[in-house]
Amino acid sequence: MTTSNQKIIYTITDEAPALATHSLLPIVRSFAAAAGIEVETSDISVAARVLASFPERLSEDQRVPDSLAELGALTQSPDANIIKLPNISASVPQLRAAIAELQSQGYNVPDFPEEPKTDEEKDIRARYGKILGSAVNPVLREGNSDRRAPAAVKAFARKFPHSMGKWSKASQSHADYMRGGDFFSSEQSVTMADAGDVRIEFVGKDGNVEVKKELSLQAGEVFDGMFMSAKKLREFFEGTLNDCKETGVMWSLHVKATMMKVSHPIVFGHAVTVYYKDLFDKWGATFEEIGVNPNNGLSSVYDKIKQLPESQQEEILQDIHDCYAERPEMAMVDSVKGITNLHIPSDVIVDASMPAMIRNSGQMWGRDGKQKDTKAVMPESTYARIYQEVINFCKTNGAFDPTTMGTVPNVGLMAQKAEEYGSHDKTFEMKADGTMRVVNAATGEVLMQHEVEKGDIWRACQTKDAPIRDWVKLAVNRARNSDTPAIFWLDPERAHDMQLKAKVEEYLKEHDLSGLDIRIQDYNGAIRESMERAIRGQDTISVTGNVLRDYLTDLFPIMELGTSAKMLSIVPLMAGGGMYETGAGGSAPKHVQQLVEENHLRWDSLGEFLALAASLDEMGMKYDNPSARILGQALDKATGHILENNKSPSRKVGELDNRGSHFYLALYWAQELANQTDNTELAKVFKPLADQMTANEAKIVAELASVQGKPVEIGGYYHADPAKASEVMRPSATLNNLLDSLSV
């Protein structure tokens, strides 16, 4: 690494994005150099991480640094500027394949020990363990979340809008949620004055105390406890079903069992056993015997009854059928395949399914494959309310119009696992009636307590102080830099939010707020204001907690852009640096296969373009480097031209692919730089390149196209040969020469 501060770390990852990097990076490096910015790489691919884990087994020249550890350390530096491309979250089979490939290339890395026995095997297993799964994000996500629609993407959506279903003023669709008995109604919250340990305890009716969990909390940490009554939840479900039966509106359930991975499967299970009440009443004992788990959806019934005699299976299937006659129509996830809303818990994920429904005239699909007005059942009222607000808004004002609507970027609290509700280690399903309480271990003080009943779901939530302070700073910075009003979504009726509000008001004082419009509003007020502004073409930053961050960064992007995949996702690191995440589409193994077979890479580097533009802009601001800002802004415009002129990669061999889209990016970027008048030096530098590229457009495109259609060899899948990959990814001599000329 060099000593210059003005440095972008571009991550080398896996598969398609890694291949695309061979083509894109030379362009980026050439352009960035004009602003005095170096672009370094950091290889955090699975293969590199394997190699870095066993230096003692490799020859000197085979060894690689532990880049992920270095990057992790870098997140603590104010100078960090990291472009983070999608990488493989390796499963065991993937890891095995990578190991085999490396071994075949002459690297003496050990086999993956399935069942380690010796100390050596255990050590190896432990080292590989650190590479498995989503190992990268926890190391790098040392900040809160800044998500926004980049200007180029927004402009494109305005010009070429996605389809939006018309809303009828007479729509019967609505959101339905509990009015008591849910987490919202029972939430209690404290802020720790000093650091200390707390115990989460259950006190039985017999007075016995069971410690469920012990936690060390920081000074200033916000700690919440809350529960959902199983009885009230079941009554609520029954009520919604009867209401649908009466009104003829279709019934649908929207939870987030993937994120709220302890609480929401239970909630989902209650929905299943209430909807199919007659079935479970009749077969309850049998189901228990054969291991049916309603929390896994009705699919669990279909699955488990296979062990029963044929005739009994038929009877059960008939009983399921009878439930449909008794109950209101249910929304389908896949009406062709007959997959209902209650089939498996991960099928309807509220943050995606609700925007889809809202975009689709407030309707979902029925058993007959037709769109219908729907009751969207979301038990927990805390967040469900915002969807009812949106639905009322659409009934009143019609569907959002992507061609005119403003944008609602998000600043989300997430650093250091802030507000991780419902998941993980602090959610409990009550096994008996009693009292749940949180006790200060040092003083014995009861910080909060709830009377609970068997089946109730109790959960706690932690939010550390430093992330909140950073979140406030981020919100102010975003408001300042984008000259946009920012609304803190804090509900006066939520105990947790009132703890946060006190901190927000305190930490806002640390900033210069002159000329800024920063407000604190309850959720309904905040979303209403954001929508009222949006339909008038005005932008509003939503500054929210973690769950709303998750929900809103789907909701508004889907309305504005038709997808949340085109959002720019920045993690401004708490230490002062920045990480720019590119895309959420995974690392695309099928793309690699197509390249190897047809020499066509359909990977779209849009996410990289967007991240780079933001990274350059930030660098320009941080180091008072106007050239960097101009580079970033020109890149954003160039990305806009890519979109508008349809120069994104095609899926079909022979047409423009990833490399071609990179050429056009370079062309437009150079043109924008040559034509801008803010920095004539920079314009002068890029003028010849722009002219040459413009003149050679047809030639370069032809050179890029001419190589397609034949198999190529890149020397590896997980660990390709850099020279070979580079050669494959840079087949236009004309383009390469032009880029070289700039660097000179």
Add this chain to the structure above:
Amino acid sequence: MTTSNQKIIYTITDEAPALATHSLLPIVRSFAAAAGIEVETSDISVAARVLASFPERLSEDQRVPDSLAELGALTQSPDANIIKLPNISASVPQLRAAIAELQSQGYNVPDFPEEPKTDEEKDIRARYGKILGSAVNPVLREGNSDRRAPAAVKAFARKFPHSMGKWSKASQSHADYMRGGDFFSSEQSVTMADAGDVRIEFVGKDGNVEVKKELSLQAGEVFDGMFMSAKKLREFFEGTLNDCKETGVMWSLHVKATMMKVSHPIVFGHAVTVYYKDLFDKWGATFEEIGVNPNNGLSSVYDKIKQLPESQQEEILQDIHDCYAERPEMAMVDSVKGITNLHIPSDVIVDASMPAMIRNSGQMWGRDGKQKDTKAVMPESTYARIYQEVINFCKTNGAFDPTTMGTVPNVGLMAQKAEEYGSHDKTFEMKADGTMRVVNAATGEVLMQHEVEKGDIWRACQTKDAPIRDWVKLAVNRARNSDTPAIFWLDPERAHDMQLKAKVEEYLKEHDLSGLDIRIQDYNGAIRESMERAIRGQDTISVTGNVLRDYLTDLFPIMELGTSAKMLSIVPLMAGGGMYETGAGGSAPKHVQQLVEENHLRWDSLGEFLALAASLDEMGMKYDNPSARILGQALDKATGHILENNKSPSRKVGELDNRGSHFYLALYWAQELANQTDNTELAKVFKPLADQMTANEAKIVAELASVQGKPVEIGGYYHADPAKASEVMRPSATLNNLLDSLSV
């Protein structure tokens, strides 16, 4: 008149309220005297006003003062405290009858000259002219409006709630309004820097200028111009009809042709000719010939076609019938009689019909007499939006619950004819395409202009500065005195409201706002906030312009109390005094008839009770007379007991009547005063009375009941004999003696 400032002027009016006064006033006088307050009367009955008009024809002892003129003068005094009872708005037949009665009593007043010829007759006619119609209100309403649900009435409604229709979350009902082309979209507004004259002009396509109106404006006066496009209006109506046809939702129109008496009949007429388009297309020429005016509703067709041959009438009726098949179902005003929403323009008055619909599950009645979900069509978006907000709110939260909901009193701008939209002398239906403009007569400056088309409705509106300043003061006073947040409803998208906002912000500075919660919000935000607070049991003062005053003082009272008739209506006079209006039920001629025939007066003096309580309370504050405040508060509680114990007058002879309810008022009032501990002096004074009344309850009620069932003689209808009327209205010697004992 005496010289004491602490004086209530109790108006003597006509018919039932005047009779009731003979019973109530002695009670009031006795009680008020305890706080050193005099109660004087001022006879503004039709008869008194006739007598006052012809002093030269009467003997000295027959002469009466011109009380109305005196009262008018009194409104300019800061000490005015006037209880204004309902009076006759005399028609010519009523006036004739009054004259005849006075003549028969020996008063030499002249006959009413139908067609005055001589100068003398003309003079007589002119004098009588001043007595005709609604002559009293314009003289007395020298202030803005303060309307609220008195504590006693609110408490009663909470304890004995009226019925409220359940709201379905799946309701299809909604409000529909124009999105452009209406008054809202075209409103322009100026504030006059100096006093001066303006001309409202129409400039034709040929350049000819037609002066439509000349006006003298005051310095600081706000002047608005706006128009509604007839073409857009008709397109809008057609769209709403097609939408209803498609969705199966019933169609209904809500306008206010009685108040917006120039603009809204025209709007109504367009609705008629659009709904019955085929009919008017086919018969247009014939209808014109026979004088059909669609602005008078379809009834005009039924009415005028009677002059056509039988066979043609039948054809027209068939064509009307065919329209119903073509068009969506229309809401009925009277489904039994087959009276539709479009029959006559005064049948569906928005400020009453919308609350009725909202109270009725958002439904209206169809042709089959069944309740149905409804599209409430209200073309002008300015105010229609608030109803959609209420509808969305009820869909989300269910019907309002009168037992728990807070109250929304109103402080309304109305003094000096502020914001008199759509009526009278500044509304014009365009006869040709051209330009409407408002020109400063002195400078020739064009203050505003609109391009208009034939058929468009243009109107202007005036709001003087002093009433605005007074309105702000009233709002602050109400917020202070009731310790209630106040919201100024001012819409940032309305030109007029932005002129007002500047003044409001200016005039708020004249007051001590410490500890007060005074906000300015747009209409949707204001009503939403008021509703959110209301369902949490919190009160919110709505501070609004004239039209919203009219709408909201029906909307919230109907939700809260089931009727707007039980509202307290105060006109705090701009000069500093107060006028307390009692009830809106008219002066009830049938009640007099029943009294004369059966000696049973079913008039309910509830309005008088409420007004008196407010009047006493205000007097107490103004003159730092704590006894008066205690009297007022005790009276309010006594009124509560009347309601709760069902001691209001019955309609049936032999049961408790007006006099009996007055006894109970006195009883409860005395008890409350005896039992209060804030003023022991006062308690001591009323203790014996309370004890005696309690002891003699059965006896007094029996005495009051014993006289019923026989005819009585009161010596006149318009000009009863005071002694006779008093004797009839005070038949309980026991009660009379007890009251006398207090006065001693």
